[in-house]
Structures are given as structure tokens and as C-alpha cells.
Amino acid sequence: MNIRALAAKAVFDVLERGISLSVALPEQQHKLASGKDKALLAELCYGVMRFLPQLDKQISDCLSKPLKGKQRIVHQLLLVGCYQLFFTRIPPHAAISETAEACRQLKFEGLVKVVNGVLRTIQRNQQPLAEDNEVLRYNTPAWIIKALQSAYPQQWQEVIQQSHERPPMWLRNNRLSQSRDAYLAQLAALDISASAGNSPDAILLDSPKDVAILPGFFDGAASVQDGAAQWAATLLAPQNGELILDACAAPGGKSCHILEQAPNAQLVAVDFDAKRLTRVQENLDRLKLTAQVIHGDAANIDTWWQGGQFDRILLDAPCSATGVIRRHPDIKWLRKQKDIQELAELQCQMLDHCWQWLKPGGTLVYATCSIMPAENSDQIRAFLARTADATLEPLPQAKEGETGWQILPGQHQMDGFYYALLHKAG
Numbered sequence: 001m002n003i004r005a006l007a008a009k010a011v012f013d014v015l016e017r018g019i020s021l022s023v024a025l026p027e028q029q030h031k032l033a034s035g036k037d038k039a040l041l042a043e044l045c046y047g048v049m050r051f052l053p054q055l056d057k058q059i060s061d062c063l064s065k066p067l068k069g070k071q072r073i074v075h076q077l078l079l080v081g082c083y084q085l086f087f088t089r090i091p092p093h094a095a096i097s098e099t100a101e102a103c104r105q106l107k108f109e110g111l112v113k114v115v116n117g118v119l120r121t122i123q124r125n126q127q128p129l130a131e132d133n134e135v136l137r138y139n140t141p142a143w144i145i146k147a148l149q150s151a152y153p154q155q156w157q158e159v160i161q162q163s164h165e166r167p168p169m170w171l172r173n174n175r176l177s178q179s180r181d182a183y184l185a186q187l188a189a190l191d192i193s194a195s196a197g198n199s200p201d202a203i204l205l206d207s208p209k210d211v212a213i214l215p216g217f218f219d220g221a222a223s224v225q226d227g228a229a230q231w232a233a234t235l236l237a238p239q240n241g242e243l244i245l246d247a248c249a250a251p252g253g254k255s256c257h258i259l260e261q262a263p264n265a266q267l268v269a270v271d272f273d274a275k276r277l278t279r280v281q282e283n284l285d286r287l288k289l290t291a292q293v294i295h296g297d298a299a300n301i302d303t304w305w306q307g308g309q310f311d312r313i314l315l316d317a318p319c320s321a322t323g324v325i326r327r328h329p330d331i332k333w334l335r336k337q338k339d340i341q342e343l344a345e346l347q348c349q350m351l352d353h354c355w356q357w358l359k360p361g362g363t364l365v366y367a368t369c370s371i372m373p374a375e376n377s378d379q380i381r382a383f384l385a386r387t388a389d390a391t392l393e394p395l396p397q398a399k400e401g402e403t404g405w406q407i408l409p410g411q412h413q414m415d416g417f418y419y420a421l422l423h424k425a426g
């Protein structure tokens with residue numbers, strides 16, 4: 001099957017059906033055999049998501065009337081074609097003919113001429129990508145730009161720019177297998193350049209690698225996890241023998257890290273999403289770790305837990321994921337402004353409920369991969385104001401006077417993330 005046709009299908013699923021690219025892309029990648037083709041397909045889809053407004057403008061300027069209804073997929077195909085002309089080294093004649101062929105494969109024979117014509121015009125005119133308003137200049141929806149301008153008056157442009165960079169690949173050394181230094185030495189022996197990150201198990205690769213070439217990967221020597229996400233277990237500071245709840249555990253990256261740090265802790269890993277929960281068990285199995293994996297609601301613990309209160313709780317709450325746009329550029333188009341308030345309300349309920357299940361003297365780490373204050377510092381300030389037995393522990397990494405620790409995308413090469421470390425009076 002033609003790679004451009006598959007790319008158009010995946011982009012259609014995201015933009016017209018609201019499906020996440022991390023689901024839509026693998027569905028199309030399955031249809032390709034070679035790793036190189038799969039990588040090109042990913043590049044085309046990610047690229048369209050990153051530069052959607054500018055690509056859209058180029059195409060709309062060349063179409064005499066918009067493609068609507070069933071023909072919408074041909075519009076998505078044109079986005080894929082246009083991305084190739086501006087952002088790849090694929091020779092323009094090959095990009096155009098492959099894209100026209102894709103149109104045929106998508107069974108829109110009657111529009112092949114239109115696809116050819118539009119892409120040829122774009123190539124001939126050499127019009128630079130438009131920047132006449134902020135949405136076009138930053139390839140970001142207006143409501144996100146506004147929210148970032150208000151939250152980060154000095155840094156919003158940097159935040160947006162970083163959200164369009166290609167993210168680095170981070171590893172988490174499994175300290176139960178070997179020390180980080182030993183793993184760095186094993187990587188160096190294979191000529192894989194890497195350096196230690198700013199949390200105890202983190203390793204930053206100089207360039208992304210296929211996990212299959214990483215020493216001992218399939219035996220659990222290391223895992224792929226962003227540097228920011230690796231702070232969760234370290235801030236939680238789990239101890240052997242403790243009863244610990246990972247309230248939103250799937251796919252299980254942080255659960256596994258907690259157990260690598262405290263293998264004799266009794267970990268309860270819960271998630272609302274049964275399908276995602278299977279990934280938790282797979283990750284535990286690969287790393288030979290044991291937890292109680294439960295399908296349940298973190299805002300209704302009584303319905304699935306008969307035991308006592310927890311010594312420590314990690315609440316890695318569902319959030320807007322605006323801190324990880326560099327990894328998931330489709331978030332810009334899937335997330336809507338009203339989602340922020342709805343998510344903040346859900347997070348507030350989960351926080352209040354989990355707090356009741358924390359032992360006096362216990363620790364709760366609240367985490368999101370969001371950069372919206374409503375989900376982070378505002379959320380925690382409101383929680384502290386209504387919760388008499390909660391105090392916020394200072395985090396040395398945070399800015400002076402900050403409520404919690406807001407990591408912005410790209411800071412120390414990490415994803416955007418938020419942490420608050422809360423202590424319950426004993």
C-alpha cells in the first residue's frame with residue numbers, strides 16, 4: 001500500500017474522527033513490512049500535525065473550492081503532499097507522483113488531477129509558509145497561545161518553540177540489574193553516546209536508537225522513559241515494606257520505577273482503562289516485578305479496595321498533556337479549551353478522594369504532564385486552602401515562591417511536567 005495513502009488515513013482519523021495519533025498511526029503502520037517505510041509514515045503524520053495551519057493555508061490558497069464530506073481525505077492527502085515539499089528531502093517530482101498515486105489508491109480517481117495540480121502549483125510558486133497571524137506563525141491553536149501568554153509572559157514563545165522540536169530519547173536504568181555507570185559503560189562499548197540525567201536513574205541518549213540494539217533491553221536492563229517522568233518515583237521516595245498506591249498507573253512506567261526503587265514495597269497499580277491496564281502487566285513482566293494490578297476508579301477507592309490506608313500515593317492524573325506536545329503534536333488539535341476546566345474538576349475530585357486514603361504522616365505526589373496552571377499550581381493552591389492536614393513540601397528544583405515544580409518542555413531536555421509533593425499531618 002502507498003505510504004502517502006496510509007498517512008492520509010491516519011491524519012484523517014486524527015483530524016476528522018478525534019482519534020489519537022498514537023492509536024491511528026500503528027493501525028496503518030501494521031500494513032507496512034519494512035522499518036524504513038514505517039518510519040517515513042510516522043514522519044509524514046507527525047510533520048502534518050506539527051505544521052498543520054501553515055500546510056492548510058498553502059492548500060486552501062490553491063483550491064478553487066474546499067474538499068468536503070467524503071472527499072475530506074483528499075484534503076488530508078494534500079497536507080501530506082505539501083509537508084513533503086516543504087520539510088523533506090524527497091525530490092518534488094517523486095513526492096507529487098507518489099501522492100497522486102495515493103489519491104488513485106484511495107479510490108478518488110476523479111481528483112488525481114486536482115492533487116497533481118495543487119501540488120505542482122505549490123512547488124512552482126515557492127510561496128513561503130504564511131506567518132501573517134499567531135496561529136500560522138506558531139502552528140498552534142489561538143486558545144493555547146493565549147493560555148501560554150498569560151501563564152508564561154516571558155517564556156511563552158520558547159515554550160511553543162520547544163513544543164515543536166523533536167524530543168530526545170531518555171532511558172531509565174534498572175538499578176536492580178546494574179548501576180547507571182555500568183549501563184553507561186555498556187552503551188559506550190557499543191558506541192552509543194549517552195550521558196547521565198539529573199535524576200538518579202536517568203540516561204539521555206545523544207540520538208534516538210531502536211530499543212533492540214540497547215544492551216539487555218528485553219531482559220529489563222533499561223526502559224524508555226522521559227527524564228521528567230522519572231522524577232515521579234524519586235520524589236515519592238518509596239520504601240520497602242510500605243503499602244503504596246499508583247492511582248493512575250497505565251501503561252505502568254512509573255509503577256515499574258517505584259518497584260525498581262523499592263522492590264519489596266506492596267504496590268497497588270490501578271487504572272480506569274482496562275485495555276491500558278494490560279500494558280502495566282506487560283511492563284511488570286518484562287522487568288520481573290510484582291504488583292497488585294487492579295481495574296478501578298481512583299475517585300472511588302472504596303469500590304475495589306478492602307485494605308487500609310496507604311503510606312504513599314502517586315496521583316499521576318489524567319490531564320491535557322500540553323507538556324508533551326513535542327512527543328504528541330496531535331494534542332494541539334484534539335484538545336479543546338473547555339477540556340482544561342473539565343480536567344481540573346476531575347483532578348480535584350481525585351485529589352480529595354485519594355487524600356482520604358493516605359495514612360496520617362503519609363506522602364502524596366501529584367503529577368501531570370500539563371503546563372496549564374489550572375491543572376497544576378492553581379489546583380494545588382486550592383487543595384491546600386481547603387485541606388487542613390496537607391502541607392506542601394519544598395522541592396529544591398522549583399523556582400523560588402512557586403507552588404510545586406513546573407517543568408517547561410525542553411528544560412534540561414525534559415518534557416513539560418508538574419509535580420507537587422504533599423505531606424499529611426501525622
Ligand SMILES: C[S@@+](CC[C@H](N)C(=O)[O-])C[C@H]1O[C@@H](n2cnc3c(N)ncnc32)[C@H](O)[C@@H]1O
Pocket residue numbers: 229247248249250251252253254255270271272273276296297298299316317318319
Ligand atoms: C498520565 S496517564 C498515567 C501514566 C502512568 N502513570 C505511567 O507513568 O505510565 C493517566 C491515566 O489515568 C487513567 N485514569 C483516568 N481516569 C481515571 C480514574 N478515574 N481512575 C483511575 N485511573 C484513571 C487513564 O486511563 C490514564 O491511564
